[in-house]
Amino acid sequence: MVRQGKGQDAWIVGGHRFLSRLLMGTGKFQDAETMAGAILASGAQIVTVALRRVGRIPEDDDMLGPLQRMTGITLMPNTSGARNASEAIRAARLGRELTGSPFVKVEIHPNPHHLLPDPIETFEAARALAAEGFVVMPYMPADPVLAKRLEDVGCASLMPLGSPIGSGCGLSTAGMLRLILRDARIPVIVDAGLRSPSEAAAALEMGCDAVLVNSAVAAACDPIAMASAFAQAVEAGRNANRAGLMPRGGGTALGTSPLTAFLSVEGS
Amino acid sequence: MELIVNGEAYEAKQPESVAALLEEMGIGGRPVVVVLNDEVIPASSRSTCGLREGDSVELFRLVGGG
Numbered sequence: 001m002v003r004q005g006k007g008q009d010a011w012i013v014g015g016h017r018f019l020s021r022l023l024m025g026t027g028k029f030q031d032a033e034t035m036a037g038a039i040l041a042s043g044a045q046i047v048t049v050a051l052r053r054v055g056r057i058p059e060d061d062d063m064l065g066p067l068q069r070m071t072g073i074t075l076m077p078n079t080s081g082a083r084n085a086s087e088a089i090r091a092a093r094l095g096r097e098l099t100g101s102p103f104v105k106v107e108i109h110p111n112p113h114h115l116l117p118d119p120i121e122t123f124e125a126a127r128a129l130a131a132e133g134f135v136v137m138p139y140m141p142a143d144p145v146l147a148k149r150l151e152d153v154g155c156a157s158l159m160p161l162g163s164p165i166g167s168g169c170g171l172s173t174a175g176m177l178r179l180i181l182r183d184a185r186i187p188v189i190v191d192a193g194l195r196s197p198s199e200a201a202a203a204l205e206m207g208c209d210a211v212l213v214n215s216a217v218a219a220a221c222d223p224i225a226m227a228s229a230f231a232q233a234v235e236a237g238r239n240a241n242r243a244g245l246m247p248r249g250g251g252t253a254l255g256t257s258p259l260t261a262f263l264s265v266e267g268s
Numbered sequence: 269m270e271l272i273v274n275g276e277a278y279e280a281k282q283p284e285s286v287a288a289l290l291e292e293m294g295i296g297g298r299p300v301v302v303v304l305n306d307e308v309i310p311a312s313s314r315s316t317c318g319l320r321e322g323d324s325v326e327l328f329r330l331v332g333g334g
Contacts, residue, residue: 025332025333025334026332027332027333048333049330050330050331050333051329051331052329054295054298054300054327054329055274068299077330078334080333093308094301094308095330098299098301098330099330165334
């Protein structure tokens with residue numbers, strides 16, 4: 001029996017131990033209640049938040065209020081909005097001040113049309129923040145060479161994109177993800193682009209350690225039910241990976257039941 | 269007192285301290301981080317940290333994000 005209890009399947013990132021392999025974003029939810037319900041349903045233990053300037057007139061919304069009252073959640077501020085490494089480093093420090101969390105999702109995407117991460121600025125920011133003691137989780141292009149470089153400068157995990165943020169195009173980088181997985185010695189988390197739970201399951205099946213979703217849940221008709229569906233898919237994908245998939249056939253069918261001579265006597 | 273708050277000119281009526289400024293802006297009780305002239309001011313120092321003409325104050329808070 002390969003399947004083991006949940007407690008035996010923890011994963012460790014930056015010296016911190018987690019059971020849930022589903023990370024959740026908190027953007028795009030229609031209200032705080034739905035967001036908190038979705039996070040609860042997802043079972044996520046790492047939750048991303050963003051940083052914004054407070055206007056002169058305070059906004060009434062308190063999106064993160066319920067979240068900060070939940071227990072067992074590690075907040076991971078992102079550096080969204082940063083256009084280069086120095087802005088990201090500054091955002092990371094402010095995020096740590098606000099959350100008290102050493103985790104940071106380095107996210108530098110200067111082009112609003114595709115929101116693809118800038119590999120050079122991401123690398124520079126990750127290197128500096130890792131040296132400062134942050135648990136650095138970089139949102140990155142699915143590039144195996146960059147992945148190794150980010151690992152070498154002390155990142156706690158790699159977070160390659162499945163496809164562009166919010167696109168819902170799924171695991172369009174699957175081939176590159178497999179190359180990253182082959183060599184990575186730190187957790188690999190698919191971040192961005194997922195639309196359906198089956199894609200999350202596929203990421204875990206191929207060997208990714210976790211996935212991070214936001215739009216797929218927040219923009220679903222029923223975000224709380226979708227969060228639950230993602231949690232189940234992630235667990236199924238992980239269990240399938242541990243169980244080991246059967247070898248892929250070469251296009252030839254191999255029957256599972258006797259196909260001929262069904263009326264002949266067995267052993268005759 | 270003329271300050272620069274979040275990059276824009278702001279006429280502070282209660283410039284005695286950072287804490288007083290936050291009260292004036294109606295965000296005294298909100299979880300925000302204060303950056304004064306590019307330096308983070310710890311929450312514990314807000315009531316003792318004074319302001320000077322032309323100071324740059326930036327205020328940040330957490331919001332939803334992916």
